[in-house]
Amino acid sequence: MNAEFINPFISALINVMSTMAQIELKPGKPKRKSDDKAGGDISGLIGMVGENIKGSLSISFEENLVLEIMDKMLGERPASINADVKDMVGEITNMICGGAKNELSQKGFEFGMATPMVVSGKNHTVDHQVDGKKIILPFSHISGNLYLEMCFND
Amino acid sequence: MNAEFINPFISALINVMSTMAQIELKPGKPKRKSDDKAGGDISGLIGMVGENIKGSLSISFEENLVLEIMDKMLGERPASINADVKDMVGEITNMICGGAKNELSQKGFEFGMATPMVVSGKNHTVDHQVDGKKIILPFSHISGNLYLEMCFND
Numbered sequence: 001m002n003a004e005f006i007n008p009f010i011s012a013l014i015n016v017m018s019t020m021a022q023i024e025l026k027p028g029k030p031k032r033k034s035d036d037k038a039g040g041d042i043s044g045l046i047g048m049v050g051e052n053i054k055g056s057l058s059i060s061f062e063e064n065l066v067l068e069i070m071d072k073m074l075g076e077r078p079a080s081i082n083a084d085v086k087d088m089v090g091e092i093t094n095m096i097c098g099g100a101k102n103e104l105s106q107k108g109f110e111f112g113m114a115t116p117m118v119v120s121g122k123n124h125t126v127d128h129q130v131d132g133k134k135i136i137l138p139f140s141h142i143s144g145n146l147y148l149e150m151c152f153n154d
Numbered sequence: 155m156n157a158e159f160i161n162p163f164i165s166a167l168i169n170v171m172s173t174m175a176q177i178e179l180k181p182g183k184p185k186r187k188s189d190d191k192a193g194g195d196i197s198g199l200i201g202m203v204g205e206n207i208k209g210s211l212s213i214s215f216e217e218n219l220v221l222e223i224m225d226k227m228l229g230e231r232p233a234s235i236n237a238d239v240k241d242m243v244g245e246i247t248n249m250i251c252g253g254a255k256n257e258l259s260q261k262g263f264e265f266g267m268a269t270p271m272v273v274s275g276k277n278h279t280v281d282h283q284v285d286g287k288k289i290i291l292p293f294s295h296i297s298g299n300l301y302l303e304m305c306f307n308d
Contacts, residue, residue, distance in 0.1 A: 047201020047210070047268025056201070056269050083281075090283030114201025114268050115210050115307060121278035127237075129244035129270045153269060 005109065006030075006150060009057065010137060012099030013148055016092060021072040025146070028138035039136075039147035042066055042081050042120040044093030048101075048152075050111030055152030056128050059093055065144030081120050090116040159263065160184075160304060163211065164291060166253030167302055170246060175226040179300070182292035193290075193301035196220055196235050196274040198247030202255075202306075204265030209306030210282050213247055219298030235274050244270040 010027065017023045040060030048055050061069070063081060069092075070085050071077035078085060093116040101113060119126065128134055128151035137148040164181065171177045194214030202209050215223070217235060223246075224239050225231035232239060247270040255267060273280065282288055282305035291302040 045199065045271055047203070047271075049201070049203040049266035049268050054266075054269055056271050058271070086279075086281045087283070090281070094283070112203035112208075112266065114203050115208055115305065116283045117199055117201075117210050117212070118281040118283060119273045119278055120281075121275045124273055124275035124278040125240075127240045127244070127272040127274075129241070129248070129272060151269065 004107065005104065006135065006137075008100040008103040009096065009148065009150060012096045012103070013059070013139070015099065016095050017069070020092075020095075021069045023069060023072060023141055023143075025139040025141055028140060030135055030137045032133060032135065039138075039145070040066075041122060041124075042085065042089055042118065043124070043126055044089040045117045045119060045126065046093050046097050047114035048097070048111045049114065050109070053109065053111045053152060055130060055132075055150065057093075057097055057151075058126050058128070058147075058149045059089075059096065060126065060147045060149070061089065062144035062146065065141055065146055068141075068143035086118045086120060090118045093118075158261065159258065159306075160289065160291075162254040162257040163250065163302065163304060166250045166257070167213070167293070169253065170249050171223070174246075174249075175223045177223060177226060177295055177297075179293040179295055182294060184289055184291045186287060186289065193292075193299070194220075195276060195278075196239065196243055196272065197278070197280055198243040198270055198272050199280065200247050200251050200270045201268035202251070202265045203268065204263070207263065207265045207306060209284060209286075209304065211247075211251055211305075212280050212282070212301075212303045213243075213250065214280065214301045214303070215243065216298035216300065219295055219300055222295075222297035240272045240274060244272045247272075
């Protein structure tokens, strides 16, 4: 898994947040994931399957940031994570993966996307079960942090 | 989504539990899922992608049952859910989906499986974001319950 493959996911995330929610994310330092904490309070998950690609992606949001995104995108700010927030996280996950998929397709990487799943709950953990490396990319905003995690079988 | 498609997942689950862990599960009444509670304390999730199939599956275990399975399969019973239990749940999810995939392939349904993800945390919720129906199948055992959930875009 190299930068050529990861960068389209990063640009898709930054673009979706900027254009849909006027939220400018500040990328942090990527790292290999060593524990399995999701990092956030709600996570969007999606599986990817191609002839030579098999993996999973998660985007984990801190509660305050996801409520800010909800407010900016849909003009409503619920007191806590509710069904509408979960739907929005599913949509965002789909959009980011779809954006990266389109860009990667032009570079000759083809894969299909499964349907997104949204997990929530304080202190939940997401453990991607892959043989290959797990990369976690932190992004920060004044409202809170989010974590993009990508895992592929080599 | 009809019985012909769902039944291979049910038989794979019952077979894997019976042969790998000598655990005989009692199937309950399938229902449409109305809320998004996972039902268990640890869930294995996997995405499926085919030309005409797109969906996700989760298998959610109550803690006491998953520890019993761990004990039966690997001869060790940790005090609570740990990294080994998570790996086992990932393996089980993979085996069940793989078993169903083989059987469905013989019936002409072809799909690829993404890599499994394992979510844990008390009171976590898993919300499958699909346009189609969500079916939840409860199974019971003296040690605890598990819930197989399958969702596909129609």
